[in-house]
Amino acid sequence: GASSMGGMGAGDADSAASAAGDEAAAAEVAANVDHVLVGLLYIARVLVQCGARLRVLAINEAINLHYVAFRECIMPRRDSNCGKCQSVASRRAAFGLVHELAVLFPQFLIRLVQRHYLTVLDENGSTWEFGYDPIQDSRAAVGYVGLYNPGCVCYGNSVLQQLFMTPRFRRAVLDAVDPAKDPRESVLFQLQSLFGWLQESERKCKDPRPFFAAFKDLDGNPTNVRVQQDADEFLSLLLDRIETAVKGLPQEAAITRTFAGKVVNKITGEKCGHVSDNQEPFQVLSVAINGHASLEEALSAHTAGEPLRGDNAYACGTCGHKVDAIKRLCIRELPPTLIVHLKRFEFDYETMLKRKLNSRCSFPEFLDLKPYMEATLAPETASDEAKAAAAAASHYRLVGVVVHTGTTEMGHYYSFIREDRAGGPTRGGAARGDAAAVEDVGRTGAMSRWLEFNDKTVRPFRFERLEAECFGGEDVTWVYDEATRQFVSRVTEKARSAYMLVYERETRR
Ligand SMILES: [Zn+2]
Numbered sequence: 001g002a003s004s005m006g007g008m009g010a011g012d013a014d015s016a017a018s019a020a021g022d023e024a025a026a027a028e029v030a031a032n033v034d035h036v037l038v039g040l041l042y043i044a045r046v047l048v049q050c051g052a053r054l055r056v057l058a059i060n061e062a063i064n065l066h067y068v069a070f071r072e073c074i075m076p077r078r079d080s081n082c083g084k085c086q087s088v089a090s091r092r093a094a095f096g097l098v099h100e101l102a103v104l105f106p107q108f109l110i111r112l113v114q115r116h117y118l119t120v121l122d123e124n125g126s127t128w129e130f131g132y133d134p135i136q137d138s139r140a141a142v143g144y145v146g147l148y149n150p151g152c153v154c155y156g157n158s159v160l161q162q163l164f165m166t167p168r169f170r171r172a173v174l175d176a177v178d179p180a181k182d183p184r185e186s187v188l189f190q191l192q193s194l195f196g197w198l199q200e201s202e203r204k205c206k207d208p209r210p211f212f213a214a215f216k217d218l219d220g221n222p223t224n225v226r227v228q229q230d231a232d233e234f235l236s237l238l239l240d241r242i243e244t245a246v247k248g249l250p251q252e253a254a255i256t257r258t259f260a261g262k263v264v265n266k267i268t269g270e271k272c273g274h275v276s277d278n279q280e281p282f283q284v285l286s287v288a289i290n291g292h293a294s295l296e297e298a299l300s301a302h303t304a305g306e307p308l309r310g311d312n313a314y315a316c317g318t319c320g321h322k323v324d325a326i327k328r329l330c331i332r333e334l335p336p337t338l339i340v341h342l343k344r345f346e347f348d349y350e351t352m353l354k355r356k357l358n359s360r361c362s363f364p365e366f367l368d369l370k371p372y373m374e375a376t377l378a379p380e381t382a383s384d385e386a387k388a389a390a391a392a393a394s395h396y397r398l399v400g401v402v403v404h405t406g407t408t409e410m411g412h413y414y415s416f417i418r419e420d421r422a423g424g425p426t427r428g429g430a431a432r433g434d435a436a437a438v439e440d441v442g443r444t445g446a447m448s449r450w451l452e453f454n455d456k457t458v459r460p461f462r463f464e465r466l467e468a469e470c471f472g473g474e475d476v477t478w479v480y481d482e483a484t485r486q487f488v489s490r491v492t493e494k495a496r497s498a499y500m501l502v503y504e505r506e507t508r509r
Contacts, residue, residue: 034090041069041093045100048386052104057099062105066112069097082138082202108189138202142449145198146456151226153212154455158415159235160191160208161453162400162502167339167423172254176246187238188245192212200452205456215241226374231402231413231499232284232341239283259283262333262446266378267308269316269323276317279332284500286341295340295363297503302331304371330374332386336422338369338396340501344472345408354408358493360473365466366505370394393505400502401470413499416470417459420448422507472497 002275007369042063051057073094085091100110139145147157164170173188180186183193197206212223215238216349246252260463261287265278293297305328308314314325344357375382375390382390397420402409419426451463475494478487 014346015312015386033087034085037073037090038087038093040294041073041090041097044069045061045093045097047101048097048104051230054433055508057104058106059108063108063112064100066207069094069101074098086138095372106241137204139204140458142451144451144453144458145201145203146453148196148205148207149455150209151205151224152228153208153223154226154413155214155229155231155234156215156223157208157455158402158413158453159231159238159428159500160194160211161415162339162402162417162500164195165400165417165419165421165426166258166502167426168177168254168336169198169258170195171423172251172258173242176249176251176255178245179249180245184210185214187211187241187244191238196286229406229413230345232286235339235377235500237286241382246504248472257335258337259339261285261335261338262499263329264332264374265327266374266381267314267325267327267328268378268381269319269325270466272316272319272323274316275320275325276314277381284339284341285331286343287359288343289359290343290357290488293360293362295342295361298342298361299369299372301378303331305329305377316419328377330377331369331372332374333389334369334373334393334396336503336505337399338503338505340503342403342497342499342501344497344499356404356408358495358497360471362467362471363498365398366506367396368394369396395506396503397506398501399504401466401498401499402502403470403496405497407495411495414451414452414454416450416452417502418448418450419467422504469496472496 022088028280046474048062048065074091076083085094102112126293147160149157151323173192176192177189177502178186178189178192180189183189190213194208194211197203209225215223217223234250246255252364261282263280265280267276268274287295287298287302289295289298289496292301305326308325310326313322316323340363342361345354346357347353348355370376370390373386373390373394375387379387399421401416402413403416404413406412450461450463452459472494476489477490477492479490480486
């Protein structure tokens with residue numbers, strides 16, 4: 001029942017699925033036979049047979065063993081971790097052990113049925129269904145845990161996964177000791193708890209409701225999970241609150257500096273050369289994309305500068321009168337992880353409505369931000385530090401995209417995220433697959449996997465699909481026209497496009 005509410009616009013989201021990715025995931029599941037567990041269960045069964053024959057197996061030991069085989073291996077409580085058995089082979093072995101015990105100790109069969117089997121029905125109600133498959137209920141084959149969507153919190157889920165997948169930020173958040181008195185009301189504690197689940201759980205997904213209960217809206221009430229919100233506004237608010245919560249902690253710098261950069265508004269007198277310098281910190285770089293076909297073009301326009309002349313001339317404090325000047329915004333300092341917000345939602349003053357721009361805006365995998373920095377745009381007034389910073393660290397690589405699909409009123413968010421990240425492995429401890437492969441995640445080089453995090457679903461994403469899934473623009477579809485009895489092409493605007501981009505500083509060049 002509840003699972004059908006897992007997300008809005010599931011049809012749109014499915015269009016992002018890649019058949020090849022699903023096949024790869026299925027193959028990974030098929031290969032995942034828990035051989036060691038199967039072996040242990042068969043050994044236990046043989047020992048039980050021998051023990052009973054030699055009359056050295058006590059009845060209470062048999063009951064304990066039965067409990068382990070049934071409750072820990074086959075059907076765990078709904079609120080505990082997954083059953084140990086993750087394959088047909090191991091479930092068969094566990095049922096074999098249960099059967100052996102029932103045959104050897106028939107006097108306890110009724111008690112076992114009452115104590116274990118009937119309670120399974122009680123505690124789970126109708127949510128267990130015939131054809132129950134633990135694989136459907138456990139961590140995705142790709143090794144990551146999704147986030148359940150109890151209504152319309154896909155804006156939060158997609159952003160939370162981006163934060164979780166930033167190793168430097170995740171580690172610092174998990175290392176912090178939360179000073180708050182009431183963990184239920186602490187955003188920091190709830191974020192830690194959520195990250196802990198995403199990293200260690202064997203479940204398919206985590207329910208984020210405790211987090212949203214602690215994350216208050218602007219009126220101080222728990223976030224209403226049935227109301228859709230803007231992903232960019234959510235992220236900015238969350239980072240602000242985390243910044244406040246970690247004040248004075250040893251992890252403060254690591255947490256607050258991960259995404260923090262500085263822009264500067266410079267007004268330079270054209271003749272006198274006097275400079276007014278107004279610095280502003282940012283956590284998210286918002287860029288207007290209306291009328292721009294690419295991120296680079298939008299950034300150029302963003303930092304192009306405008307002349308202040310005539311009535312608009314600048315009152316220079318040093319000269320004491322109005323002078324012709326150039327006003328220019330430049331990037332002064334870049335963070336290790338740069339989040340760019342593409343302004344696709346605009347307020348239309350003619351209709352007095354918010355509208356979404358579906359126009360095409362491309363963005364590169366490798367982005368050099370040097371052309372938009374103070375050291376390049378205003379070298380005569382930039383400090384030596386600013387010049388050194390620009391020269392050393394302006395090369396970035398795309399590592400994440402938050403996609404919005406739909407309209408301003410009705411939409412859905414999901415994330416694409418690169419697995420190979422600076423600052424350590426992104427996979428959690430409970431990832432299936434061998435430990436060596438997990439260790440190697442941070443060093444796989446250029447051929448890193450990309451994954452789609454779509455509420456509770458996590459699956460591979462083919463990076464070649466980036467343009468089709470994220471740039472926006474037009475879609476050509478072929479439809480059958482009844483009147484002319486021909487297929488005709490129809491050009492429509494794509495409803496899905498990138499809304500936020502995550503770039504990581506390149507350290508391996
Ligand atoms: Zn002046």
